[in-house]
Amino acid sequence: MAxxxxxxxxxxxxxxxxGRVAIPNALxxxxxxxxxxxxxxxxxxxxxxxxxxxxxxxxYDPAYLAELKAELDKRTELSRGSDxxxxxxxxxxxxxxxxxxxxxxxxxxxxxxxxxxAGIGSHAFFWGTLDAIEIWDPKTLVETPDLPRAMVSAxxxxxxxxxxxx
Numbered sequence: 001m002a003x004x005x006x007x008x009x010x011x012x013x014x015x016x017x018x019g020r021v022a023i024p025n026a027l028x029x030x031x032x033x034x035x036x037x038x039x040x041x042x043x044x045x046x047x048x049x050x051x052x053x054x055x056x057x058x059x060y061d062p063a064y065l066a067e068l069k070a071e072l073d074k075r076t077e078l079s080r081g082s083d084x085x086x087x088x089x090x091x092x093x094x095x096x097x098x099x100x101x102x103x104x105x106x107x108x109x110x111x112x113x114x115x116x117x118a119g120i121g122s123h124a125f126f127w128g129t130l131d132a133i134e135i136w137d138p139k140t141l142v143e144t145p146d147l148p149r150a151m152v153s154a155x156x157x158x159x160x161x162x163x164x165x166x
Contacts, residue, residue, distance in 0.1 A: 004063055005030045007128030010151075012138070012158035015124050019115055023106035024126050027133055031106070035061035042104025048135070049097035050117050055144060057110075057118050057135040060097075064131060068094060110135075123164060125155045142166050 011024025023031060023046070035044035047065070051058045060068075072094045079087035102108035110120065118137060125136045141147065141155050159166055 004034050004061070006130045007031075007133050008130065010125065010127040010154045010158065012155075012162055012164075013124045013126060015110065015115075015120060015122050019110040019112065020107055021110055021124050023102065023108070023133070025106075027126055027128055028106035030128075031061055031102070031133075034063055043102055045099050046102050046108055047097040047099045048108075048111055048114050049095075050114050051134065052093035054134070055118060055140050056137075057114050057120070058129075058132050059135055060132040062099065065097075067131065123159070123162075125158065127151055127154070138164065139166055 007027055007030050009024070009026025011026055013021040013024060015021045022028075031046060032042070032044060035046065037044050045062055046059050047062060048057055048059045072091050076086045076090045079090060096114075098111045098114065100108050100111060110124070118135070119140055120135065120137045123138055125138045125141055127134045127136070136155070138155050138159050142152055156166065
């Protein structure tokens with residue numbers, strides 16, 4: 001999908017009691033361009049899923065689904081054993097997203113199960129990974145080994161800027 005813009009940047013969002021959170025400005029404009037509403041009004045759709053390997057969420061625009069399916073199909077075929085069977089967990093892990101609307105300010109309601117699974121409480125750290133956006137509980141992120149130093153430093157920076165102790 002050559003016409004999709006890529007997600008770069010990060011930021012911190014306050015999550016209210018209902019799970020409502022705003023996508024940071026650095027990522028919001030890209031999402032709005034990648035997932036415009038059919039009626040031309042502000043807002044659109046974001047798909048939120050449990051990350052297959054990390055203790056976080058992954059979010060993306062609906063246009064990315066075709067790319068994701070192609071990747072999962074390729075990985076599934078590569079898993080084919082000598083008995084002809086494939087690993088069904090490849091698609092189970094990658095296909096757990098839930099589409100939710102976001103408004104013109106980038107606010108959306110984080111689905112309950114993914115939020116619970118990732119341990120996201122009152123704050124969510126967003127980080128662009130080109131094709132998608134990762135959403136982390138800040139404390140979990142800084143305690144997770146082997147993440148890029150710049151990502152951890154950005155999370156610490158945004159939390160410090162908002163007066164949030166980790």
